[in-house]
């Protein structure tokens with residue numbers, strides 16, 4: 001697992017420097033050269049963290065941040081301000097920035113801020129280098145340690161619930177019928193041989209996982225067919 005980071009910065013040299021430093025640390029990095037492009041990427045690709053310059057041509061960084069929060073993105077945002085401008089900092093934090101850095105800054109300082117933000121947002125799973133971790137917005141599924149988190153909150157699942165989640169989340173969008181899931185789980189533990197059992201487990205899983213179990217965002221019902229994990 002490596003965290004995905006979006007840099008929104010129009011100055012080529014600055015963007016390239018940050019990108020290179022982050023890639024050296026093993027992060028997956030995307031650069032957007034305008035506010036519009038950055039907002040589009042952040043909305044559709046849901047990066048784990050955003051480094052956002054305030055001074056951008058067209059839509060500025062504040063507007064990007066405002067719109068990002070308006071569509072419900074909870075990704076940590078580190079704002080870059082052009083100078084030691086208190087007003088910029090205050091506006092940025094009010095709009096939901098998680099931290100800010102004033103240009104010019106050292107890459108080492110930037111790196112430690114980013115690591116701290118990732119740890120704050122995702123807990124120690126942020127450091128789970130090499131392990132297989134599935135991320136979907138603030139949901140993290142650590143397949144090796146069999147642990148599940150929403151943001152910092154640990155979610156305790158039964159082995160059966162975890163197996164259902166693992167199968168679904170490993171292939172987002174793939175629809176599993178109840179009998180398919182039952183078959184997959186049979187390899188894992190003895191279950192009542194009734195497809196309705198699956199419904200009960202999925203309903204418990206949703207109660208633990210979803211904000212609103214009646215309108216699930218992760219484990220979706222495909223009417224008349226079965227269940228699928230939401231595509232990113």
Ligand code: CA
Nearest residue numbers: 010011053055
């Ligand atoms: Ca700029």
